[in-house]
Amino acid sequence: xxxxxQGFHLDPGEKAGLTLALALLGLFFAMIVYxxxxxxxxxxxxxxxxxPFETGKLIEHADKRYELHIxxxxxxxxxxxxxxxxxxxxxxxxxxxVTSKDVVHGVHIHGTNFNVMAIPGSVGxxxxxxxxxxxxxxxxxEFCGVGHQAMQGKIIVx
Ligand code: CUA
Numbered sequence: 001x002x003x004x005x006q007g008f009h010l011d012p013g014e015k016a017g018l019t020l021a022l023a024l025l026g027l028f029f030a031m032i033v034y035x036x037x038x039x040x041x042x043x044x045x046x047x048x049x050x051x052p053f054e055t056g057k058l059i060e061h062a063d064k065r066y067e068l069h070i071x072x073x074x075x076x077x078x079x080x081x082x083x084x085x086x087x088x089x090x091x092x093x094x095x096x097x098v099t100s101k102d103v104v105h106g107v108h109i110h111g112t113n114f115n116v117m118a119i120p121g122s123v124g125x126x127x128x129x130x131x132x133x134x135x136x137x138x139x140x141x142e143f144c145g146v147g148h149q150a151m152q153g154k155i156i157v158x
Contacts, residue, residue, distance in 0.1 A: 046116050050123040052099040058086050066094040070138070072105035072118035075147030077138050085154040090133045092157070098124045106142030109155065117142065130157045 010018075035041045056078030059067040066088060071078040079086045088094065098107050100118035108115045109128065116124040130136065138153035 046124045046126050048097070048123045048125045050097065050125075052121055052123055053097070054101075056080050056082070058088075064089055064092045066092055068094050068096045070096060070098045070107060070118070070153070071101055072098065072107060072140065072151075073101035074103065074145055075140075075151045077107070077140075077151065077153035079138070079153050079155070084152070085156065087156040087158060088130060090157050091129075091131060093127065093129045095127050096125065103144050104142055105140045105144050105151065108139050108141050110137045110139065112136065115141075130155070133157050 053069050053071065055069075056071040057067075057069040058080040059069075061067065068079065068086070076084050078084070096109075096114060096116075098116050098118045099122065100120045102120060104120070105118040106115070107118050107124075111132075111134070112128050112130075114126050114128050116126055118124065134157055136155040136157060138155060140148055140151035142148075144151070
């Protein structure tokens with residue numbers, strides 16, 4: 001009868017694999033630290049420290065520059081004092097701020113990169129340039145209750 005060896009035993013192949021995996025993890029971590037500190041590469045944030053607003057609003061500045069406050073709530077997008085539709089000229093640069101009055105909603109504007117969560121107590125931000133005329137649908141992509149699928153808005157670019 002052979003005696004079974006007690007204790008921890010690692011196969012050499014297993015040991016080599018684990019060592020390689022740990023070395024790679026260390027390398028990845030070092031690269032992340034180097035990118036953040038050495039190269040100063042930062043992930044852009046869409047979270048602001050602005051105070052949440054109570055109503056949607058479209059504010060016009062000079063030279064086709066706009067500020068749009070989108071208030072998401074069950075179950076519509078207030079784009080301008082209760083309106084779910086706004087019209088702006090083609091070529092407009094719009095600073096879009098988003099917040100929610102109740103639960104978490106997800107705001108996506110079709111045909112653009114705008115995809116920001118609407119979170120109660122917090123204001124999200126992203127700038128969009130609307131070059132092409134057309135209808136840009138604003139939709140909710142976060143399930144937020146029975147009226148979720150009806151949550152829509154329209155940005156008409158002329
Ligand atoms: Cu709001 Cu889904």
